[in-house]
Amino acid sequence: MGKLLTAIGLMSGTSMDGIDVALLRTDGENIVERGPSAGYAYDAHFRARLKQGLEDAKSITVRTERPGTLAQLERDLTLRHAEAVMAFLRENNLLPENIDVIGFHGQTVLHRPDEGLTVQIGDGDLLARETQIDIVYDMRANDMIHGGQGAPLIPVYHAALAHGLSEKRAIDAPVVFVNIGGISNLTFVGADGRIVAYDSGPGNTLIDQWVEAHAGVPYDQGGMIASEGTIVPELADRYLSHPFFTAEKRRSLDRNDFAPPSGADAGLEDGARTLAYVTAAAIFKSAGHLPEAPATYVICGGGRLNPTIMKDLTALADTAHGRVLTAEALELNGDSMEAEAWAYLAVRSLRGLPLTYPETTGVDRPVSGGRFASQAIDTEPDQGTTYGERP
Ligand SMILES: Nc1ncnc2c1ncn2[C@@H]1O[C@H](COP(=O)(O)OP(=O)(O)OP(=O)(O)O)[C@@H](O)[C@H]1O
Ligand SMILES: CC(=O)N[C@H]1[C@@H]2OC[C@@H](O2)[C@@H](O)[C@@H]1O[C@H](C)C(=O)O
Incomplete structure (x- = not known):
């Protein structure tokens, strides 16, 4: 067991x-003590700026480029994260010196x-300067350098949670954690602790x-x-017959990999109903690539x-005798799990432990990752220490 660290995780998802x-206290291995969590919503104007940022990013060929609005957006996004951290500390009567590290995802x-x-x-x-807390960030890059997909990174945290649940005998194995965010991803944890993970489709x-x-x-x-619509089978089939689901390699x-339907494809309610079904069916279809059929799905x-979505997923899982539970049914928090994961990953990064494995991202070998920014040293962004590689 390593030293327990107090870490904050920050997630701005797709x-x-x-x-x-x-907030977590963890050794980056099996000890996970979950603390408070919170969400700080973006206003409509900032959401529109983020959407413009996705457009501007399309011309990027080198990952350090910041064309169009992106440089200013990066600064403002970071300042919003700093404000969120300061609000979170205030609301929980904490001080920066109570926190060992922040795991900062940023915005893809x-x-x-x-x-x-x-x-x-x-x-x-x-962010380190604004919060006066050490930061681990840019955690996807090292995985990609080593041939990985750069995502998902949450599986190693799911595995730690599964370990806690199995100790309490709270679930039947194998368990699959399903994260239905903008995109969905799943983590299989076998009875022997084996983990297999990948993105499962549009969320x-x-x-x-x-x-x-x-x-x-x-x-x-x-x-x-x-709930007021009916599934349009041709539209659902169009999504579910995408080669993503049948390809040999999980990607x-x-x-932007899946585009929304056009107005001619369906009316409002039928379109929403069909897309909810597509979300559930995509997860179930992708679960077909797992080593075993899951006994428990944790959503x-x-x-x-x-x-x-939940009704459709429950019905599909039932056809293979799988049980669907929300995270809350297991006393976990389905809203804060990704942020918890980024806190956990930051501690693993500090300890040089792997963030990803061949069976979670397709990386060549287990690798750590993340860049370190110290609150104590005024480093330039491109001089941050890389924790990914230890000689
Ligand atoms: N009360 C609700 N009813 C229906 N859908 C909801 C509700 N609350 C949130 N959602 C859906 O969940 C989405 C946000 O999910 P979440 O915060 O998990 O995504 P994310 O973290 O941004 O994504 P990702 O995991 O892809 O990075 C919203 O955009 C919305 O579609
Ligand atoms: C590139 C990127 O940001 N991917 C996200 C996205 O949102 C969900 C899914 O696609 C997942 O692969 C990943 O985030 C999660 C939290 C992860 O890396 O584990």
């Missing part, structure tokens, strides 16, 4: 809805694993884009719009709050 913050603006290119904007040095991002375009709302709250996804991320 849904671009805000910043999730969570471009992800092209086939080209070995992944870009998360977020300035670790600026909420198609539904969000559909209801925003046709109803002017950012997401289908409570799955209300979908990580960019937000995390915003998609678990859409009852239409």
Whole structure:
């Protein structure tokens, strides 16, 4: 067992809805003591700036480039993260000196694993200066350098949670953690602790884009719009017959890999209903590549709050005798799990432990990762220490 560290994790996910913050005490291995968590939503104007950032990022060929609005956006995004940290500390009566490290995800603006290119904007040095706390950031890059998909990174944290659950005999193995964010990903944890993970398909991002375009709302709250519609089989088949699901190699996804339907494909409600089904069916279909059929599915991320997705997933899992549970049913937190994971990964990075494995991202060998920005030294961004490689 290593020393227990107090870490904060910060996640701004592909849904671009805000910043999730969570506190953990952990050794980066099996000891995980979950603390408070909170979400700080972006306003509509900032969300629009992030969307513009995704457009501007399309021309990037070298990951340090910041064309168009991206340089200013990176600075403002980082300052918003600093404000979120300071609010979180205040709300929980904590001081910067109580925190050993922050794991900072930043915002993915471009992800092209086939080209070995992944870009998360977020300035670790600026965040260290603003918060007066050490930062570990840019945790996907080293995985890609070593042939990995750069995602998902959360599996090693899922495995630690599964270890805790199995000690309490809370679940039947094998268990699969399913994160339904903008994109969905899953982590299989076998009875022997083996982990296998990959992105499983579009999560909420198609539904969000559909209801925003046709109803002017950012997401289908409570799955209300979908609940009034009917599945359009041809539309569902079009998504589910995408080569992503049948390819030999599991590939990580960019937000733009699946495009929303056109207005001619369906009406508002039928479109939302079909896309909710596609989200559930994509997870089930991708689970077909796992080493064994899951006995338990643990659902995390915003998609678990859409009852239409949950109903479809429960029915599909049932056909293979799998049981679907929300994270909350196991006394976990489905909203803060990614932020918790980034806190956990930061501690692993500090300890030089692997963040990814051949069976989680396709990386050549287990590798650590992340860049370190010290609150004590005023380093330039490109001089940050890389924790990825230890001689
Ligand atoms: N009450 C709700 N009802 C229905 N859907 C919801 C609800 N709350 C959140 N969501 C969905 O969850 C999404 C946010 O999920 P989450 O915060 O897990 O995504 P993320 O962290 O941005 O994504 P990723 O895991 O891809 O990085 C929202 O965009 C919305 O589609
Ligand atoms: C490149 C990138 O940001 N990928 C995200 C995205 O959102 C969900 C899915 O696609 C996952 O692969 C990943 O995030 C999670 C938290 C991860 O890396 O574990």
